[in-house]
Amino acid sequence: MATQDSTPTNLPPPARAAVALENDDRLDAVVTKASQVFAPLRESAAGSALRGEWAGHAIHPALTDLPIGMFTATAVLDLFGGEASRPAAQKLIGAGLLGALPTAITGWAEWTRADHRAQRVGVAHAALNVASLGFYAGSWLARRSDRHRLGAALAMAGSGLSGTAAYLGGHLAAARAVSSRHPAFASESEGSDFITSSGGAYNTSPTGPIP
Template sequence: MHVTTTPPPTVRWVRRLEELEPLDDVVDAAAATAGRLFGDGARGRVLRGEWFGHALHPALTDVVIGSWGSATVLDLVGGEEAAPAARTLVGVGLLAVGPTAWTGWAEWSASGRREQRVGVVHVAAVGTAIGAYAGSYLARRRGRRRLGVALGLVGAGAVTAGAFLGGHLAVARGVGSRHPAFAD
């Protein structure tokens, strides 16, 4: 594998994001609530997947992203006959968002300051996606498929940005619970 010494623009951008101190007010406000809800107690341990051996959040994100991504594929190539399946997939993603968010907040509450800065931007991107997909689902239910598809595409862009940041946290920064047996 060839590694260049100059990081790509995405790496430079996320490194700047990690150091963006103006985000600290948002981080502090969110951390106070997250600490109460997801701290070291039983709820936090369950949501972080300590009973399972590693973080639950990445697996749950696959349900959300997979559902919404599949809906997007159906919207783009499935035609009118795929519309009911696309609407169902948008709904499945929306149903999976709750538990996915709770597990993510539990992981976030145990992470460091730079990871928490990236995390609040991750949440903003995913929150935008949730809003767009909720609007998409409602539009589809009301027979406004074109609007539903358009909102779904907005959601796809936002969730892609959120997934990039989530992937950065999990892979580059190692955010995620894991059993000590994996330390070797």
């Protein structure tokens, strides 16, 4: 049963949906499983590198531009490029699928340090991305078999899921400040250590209120 925390009534519908995910304890089983799988990224040197401590702040947002850019370019070619653009569209889909791997692993590294409510949104964000990539993979296979119209249709379906996932990612980064950063970018109250995901964004207790 979903947690019945109050949601501000003046939020736009997409934001209300994102807050509802934050409050939905039905996602906790998935959060627990993912926590076990990605636990090695929480304290390890690999996790530190993937969170961008060497760069001063999270690198995951920058990496998302690679698959999103490739998939967006594919949509433009599908809509306006004509038959001559089909080989390029297929290559863009393949490049986007390859670029999704480093993007995902840096996102999971951030997720391990996020608070519980952000992790709920994070697993929904990941699930939508996985579903989107499934459609894009199907699109690539269809194009490889010269079924380009089917490939374009599958890519459009993937684009819709990817856009929804991107909104949730934006909610985490912009509304809930889920992003590692050097302490030079933080307020004095946040301490002197490298600030990890959701530091100071809102109450990090799983049962605490959301402002």
